[in-house]
Amino acid sequence: MERRVYEHKYKLIKGFTQRYNLKKLVYFEISNDILSAIKREKSLKNWHKEWKINLIKSKNPNFKDLSENNYQFPFTDPEINSG
Numbered sequence: 001m002e003r004r005v006y007e008h009k010y011k012l013i014k015g016f017t018q019r020y021n022l023k024k025l026v027y028f029e030i031s032n033d034i035l036s037a038i039k040r041e042k043s044l045k046n047w048h049k050e051w052k053i054n055l056i057k058s059k060n061p062n063f064k065d066l067s068e069n070n071y072q073f074p075f076t077d078p079e080i081n082s083g
Contacts, residue, residue, distance in 0.1 A: 001028070005067045024065040027056045 005025055008017040016022070031037035044052065056063065 009067070024063070025067040026060050026063045026065070028066065 007013045008025075009023050011018045029037075029040060031040065044055075047055075060066065
């Protein structure tokens with residue numbers, strides 16, 4: 001996780017975050033299974049923008065940069081912070 005955030009913040013990987021100059025981590029999910037993680041990511045990519053924003057707001061209503069808080073949501077949620 002730390003490596004991926006670093007790569008995105010310093011634009012080391014070409015793609016969406018570099019193209020749009022995105023530097024904040026406002027949402028993430030933890031998965032123990034790479035195949036289910038990939039499936040979930042592909043599913044989220046097909047969501048409407050409003051749905052994605054609502055998902056983020058449900059966990060991080062102020063869009064805080066979670067990478068500055070050791071990848072913790074601004075509240076305690078055992079489902080998200082476990083693993």
